[in-house]
Amino acid sequence: MIQLRSGQVREKYLIDISRLNELKYVRLSDDFIRIGALTTLSDCVSSPILRKYAPVLVEAVRAMGSVQTRNIGTIGGNIANASPAADTIPPLCVLGSTIVMTSADGERAVDLSQFFRGPGKTVLRSCEMVKEVLLRPMKAGEMGFFKRLGLRGAHAISLANVAAWLKMGSADNVFTDARIALGAVAPTVMRSRDSELLVREAPLTKDRIALIADKAASECMPISDVRATAAYRRAIVAALVREGLSEILLERQAGP
Secondary structure, three states, rough: OHHHHHOOOOOOOOOOOOHHHOOOOOEEEEEEEEEEEEOEEHHHHHHHHHHHOHHHHHHHHHHHHHHHHHHHEEHHHHHHOOOOOOHHHHHHOOOOOEEEEEEEEEEEEEEHHHHHEOEEEOOOOOOOOOEEEEEEOOOOOEEEEEEEEEEEHHOOEEEEEEEEEEEEOOOOOOOEEEEEEEEEEOOOEEHHHHHHHHHHHHOHHHHHHHHHHHHHHOOOOOOOOOOHHHHHHHHHHHHHHHHHHHHHHHHHHOOO
């Protein structure tokens, strides 16, 4: 509706799909969590399944907009809008998500990393709609976080956001695998591959975390706009990664 009012989208007809209850669900099946495209953000926050198996996503959704926005906004809408600053995308990215699309011709699925083509652009065909999102549930020994910064807290678009998933090793402060995703700092949400490698190469320490944070900031490709400069966005990324990993380190040191 905002894009219609601004003239970005010019359509003669609109179809209201908000009453399709068949697309409103959160289910755990076949080793995947399945979220229907019309599941509201509020329902994501309150879902016992997501709270237990995808807390990184719940953290992100809880930080989005006002209660009124979360009551109306859907996870499918946030994905299909394809904003580089969308808060659900980084956590979905680190959780290994797949987007299922449907049309009169049938269904097809693509990895989340292949779904976005640029700001506001996706691989959706004119006859297709998002049906559901599939993501891998977090297991014992896996940790993660979501961090964002906006000009007015939850009610503003993120200047930058970060999500991470880490798999713990047997030794103290050692992580055998990691995925770190950055939002609002590239044409689409991006993985910070070099910083992920640094997480896996050595145990987490304060100095190691600072190195990882700086590497993530150097990898991203932000632009300067009316909301923030590119340099400021890089600084935000470093600060968010540092904060999130520091909390992970403290939690690991605290033990069970």
